[in-house]
Amino acid sequence: MKPDYGIDVRDLWDDRRFYVREHAATRQLVQWDLVVARIGLAEDGETVFETLPYLFRAADRDDLLKGLKKAHRVFTQEYSGKSLSEFFKTMAPVFHKLWLERVALAPRPKIITSDGEAFIFAKVIFDLLDRAAALRCLADRDDIVNQSDGSYVWLEPAGNGQRSLGTIIIEEQRVVFETTSQKRAEKARDELPGLFGAAVKFRAISYEDVEQVIKRAPKTMQRKEPDIPIEEQREILREYYESYYRKWLDQPVPVLGNRTPRHAAGLKTQRPKLIALLKDFESHSERQRPSGEIAYDFRWMWQELGLNRE
Numbered sequence: 604m605k606p607d608y609g610i611d612v613r614d615l616w617d618d619r620r621f622y623v624r625e626h627a628a629t630r631q632l633v634q635w636d637l638v639v640a641r642i643g644l645a646e647d648g649e650t651v652f653e654t655l656p657y658l659f660r661a662a663d664r665d666d667l668l669k670g671l672k673k674a675h676r677v678f679t680q681e682y683s684g685k686s687l688s689e690f691f692k693t694m695a696p697v698f699h700k701l702w703l704e705r706v707a708l709a710p711r712p713k714i715i716t717s718d719g720e721a722f723i724f725a726k727v728i729f730d731l732l733d734r735a736a737a738l739r740c741l742a743d744r745d746d747i748v749n750q751s752d753g754s755y756v757w758l759e760p761a762g763n764g765q766r767s768l769g770t771i772i773i774e775e776q777r778v779v780f781e782t783t784s785q786k787r788a789e790k791a792r793d794e795l796p797g798l799f800g801a802a803v804k805f806r807a808i809s810y811e812d813v814e815q816v817i818k819r820a821p822k823t824m825q826r827k828e829p830d831i832p833i834e835e836q837r838e839i840l841r842e843y844y845e846s847y848y849r850k851w852l853d854q855p856v857p858v859l860g861n862r863t864p865r866h867a868a869g870l871k872t873q874r875p876k877l878i879a880l881l882k883d884f885e886s887h888s889e890r891q892r893p894s895g896e897i898a899y900d901f902r903w904m905w906q907e908l909g910l911n912r913e
Contacts, residue, residue, distance in 0.1 A: 734773070788808050852907065
């Protein structure tokens with residue numbers, strides 16, 4: 604990539620590699636972007652985009668290529684003798700439709716929890732009848748972690764370790780359990796009264812989906828300058844991302860068939876999906892850099908998983 608001058612591209616149809624002279628796109632494209640466009644020669648003989656490029660996610664590559672090759676087989680059977688360029692001309696409206704479906708009008712991604720349940724903000728509310736007794740019930744339990752701020756994390760077994768079910772908050776007159784799925788909320792409703800005994804009494808459950816939170820956020824949140832200097836923010840986030848993604852390698856991922864990335868890297872059927880996922884991570888991160896946002900460097904992950912970064 605040479606900003607304001609051009610980009611190096613790889614033709615996924617026949618694996619040719621060449622340089623395209625381009626100005627505006629060099630400020631918008633990042634590595635791994637999938638671009639659909641017609642190219643040709645300018646008057647000075649340099650290769651240029653002849654049409655406005657359609658930009659897809661890196662993860663769309665395999666699906667688009669598979670469909671394209673299938674369409675080409677049908678085309679050659681029906682129109683023997685016609686050239687490849689004629690085939691691609693017939694595909695122009697198809698690419699436009701796919702871009703609308705996958706990019707411009709793409710549905711919001713479905714968010715799920717680590718156990719495959721729909722992600723939803725839930726609160727399970729109990730009346731607090733005896734504060735001292737409630738605190739005694741939470742003490743010295745292996746599945747309850749005191750966070751020293753009036754809240755406790757409730758854990759359950761998961762694989763070789765434990766995972767969080769949600770957070771128990773002890774307030775003045777109530778106990779609130781906050782979690783991220785209906786199933787976990789119902790589990791709290793049914794099991795926490797047994798844990799607390801006569802110290803609490805169930806009152807209600809409230810649910811709020813992600814869309815509701817997004818719509819409400821602009822009305823309740825006000826922009827203000829952060830109190831933490833930007834360099835400290837970067838270091839805090841870098842440490843958080845480092846810890847998160849090191850653990851992510853050994854956690855089940857739904858898009859990988861609930862296999863861990865480390866497991867998927869060794870499977871012929873799942874490896875392409877994992878590679879596409881890493882490319883999407885990198886593309887998103889690279890788009891954050893020009894605007895000054897804090898971006899994470901994922902390059903170490905390829906070597907850690909034994910994958911070729913092309």
